[in-house]
Amino acid sequence: MTLKDIKEFLDAEVICGEKYLDIEIKFAGGSDMMSDVLAFGQPGLLLLTGLSNSQSVRTADIIEAKAIIYVRGKKPDDIGIALAKEKDIPLLSTQHMMYTACGILYNKGLPGVSKN
């Protein structure tokens, strides 16, 4: 599914990277712990997180995630947004909580990261 589909499923707001909404997303993972993301993340990941500081964007860049969805209406700080623009990482924000946001996407057929 595309990032645009995901935006609609989650009724999300685009914080930056509107021009990347057509990118294809094949799998997702959710965590607030960046070390977990660094451990399980694979290139192409859609990251769902409630961590709104710039480390979320930096972690996404390091693991080559495709986009970030902030849950529970959170939004990154200015440093995070500037970094996302520089690294071409689209950022979206949904009012849904983590469990619900992940559930909606899983239900729509977006799988999680494979264990190995």
Add this chain to the structure above:
Amino acid sequence: MVSSDLGLSERFEISGGDFSKAGTISTKIKEILQEIGIESSIIRRAAIASYEAEMNVVMYANSGSVILNITPEKLHLQLEDNGPGIEDIEKAMQEGFSTATDKMREMGFGAGMGLPNIKRNADRFEISSTPGEGTSLDIVFCLNKT
């Protein structure tokens, strides 16, 4: 940056406690590796290890440094800090063991995954630490694996 046909060497200073800049050096290292055309899977592993190691310095030390050394055979990250040191390295290497503060956890770190993540991504990993003096890490990635 010192660069020649034989390799490249660059030293970066890490400011402890400066969470706003935390990770910038690893981003820079990743960019250097991309510029010189290192294989993408190795860049990814090196970037993850470097970022975890940089975060440890930011979180625990007043200052530290990382030296990036690249030869045709290997990519070498050497980190040194003047932090509190690690009393029990074996324990610190266990996933889930953490001495992190709430502030560190607010940054999304401190889950006790840092050192294990570095080890998992490296081809060779060595750690030495003296309580009260600091910690040093040697992280090596082989560049010509067959």
